[in-house]
Amino acid sequence: MKNLISILFLAVIAITTFSSCELNDDNTVSYRFELIPTESAVFPESFVVGRTYTIKVYYKRPTSCHFFEGFYYEKSLNVRTIAVQTGIINANNCTELDDEPVEATFDFMATPTNENAYIFKFYKGKDLSGQNVFLEYRVPVVLQ
Template sequence: MKKILFLALFTCFTIVTSCSVDDGAVVVQFEAIPIESVVIPSEFNLGETYTISVTYKRPTDCHSFSNFEYIAESSNVRTVAVVNLFSTEADCVALVDNIQTQTFNFNVLDTNPYTFKFWQGKDESGEDMYLVYEIPVNN
């Protein structure tokens, strides 16, 4: 019985993995892009909403802004990364100093200071690097 089950699963796996998905469709993937600089207030007021600007270099003409990866690590620590869609379509052209700016709104809901960590890529040893801002909140 185990041999029959194994043979059935192996056959299904072979059928699924042997099918070609090359139907001419453009393949896209998400890619985190290092943040170059940030415009953020030096302090917040409780209950207000602030626009935060993030600047990054668009690497190729096959990259386009998708969204922010925004992670609330704790009640007052936020990690932010720029996410681009990257088309694996042929012939991407590398861009030199193609600076892009995107913004997001942040609502201040707590009186404790907020820490923002903006992703800047990885260092030589593969560790994540961040621009870190601690923003105090006025009541």
Template sequence: MKKILFLALLVSFTLFNSCSVDDNTADFQVEFLPIETVEIPAEFNFGETHEITVTYKRPTTCHSFSSFQYVPEENNVRNVAVINFVTLGNDCETLEDDLQSESFSFSVLDTEPYTFKFWQGKDASGQDMYLIYEVPVNN
């Protein structure tokens, strides 16, 4: 549902801005930000909903939280990344250690353990890096 809302917002904002007679450039962009830390339960209870909180550094005053990219994969693996809107053309101030926390709810619908991969950016060779947590499920 959050993905659909995000995409609808993104499309409507882009269409609105693309009608400018001055130019056809958008006034914002979307950026993934590396996750610094994660608060996740040590175990889940089957059939319950648990809150997961991530912390990331906001690099400038032009960055604002948009949503999470949440991608389920096979074998109960979940990839999670933080998405920010970045306003362009403004006087952005660089921020030092401006930690932001955001949470999402996770419903446990399987009795097998879940593996969460929280995106931490790319290494020197361009490979994605992740904080990885395997969470067992109590029946």
């Protein structure tokens, strides 16, 4: 059922894309990728070693031409740096959105090596001096 929904979603995007987007010289749709700010994330109070958890991440789509493409994910020891990655269709009819945050999820398995907690850093945007800003969540790891 989940695969059917994914296929239908992709079909709707394709139909919308081809009916309202700019085409390159070779008749392909023009789009680019962008990391957008995370509004918030939801974690359990702690992780149990070896268990997998579904993490909820909330973000706002800036325009009607932005679509969820996945997560940028980088790991270093016990720190996970994550950002919401979107595709942006180059079209003339994009409208700005001011909707409620959209939910996306990813699965995370707690398999620490030598730390007793994970630190998740979600891209929040840039400050006035152009430096990246992050939302940070610290989740302890317990044995059970």
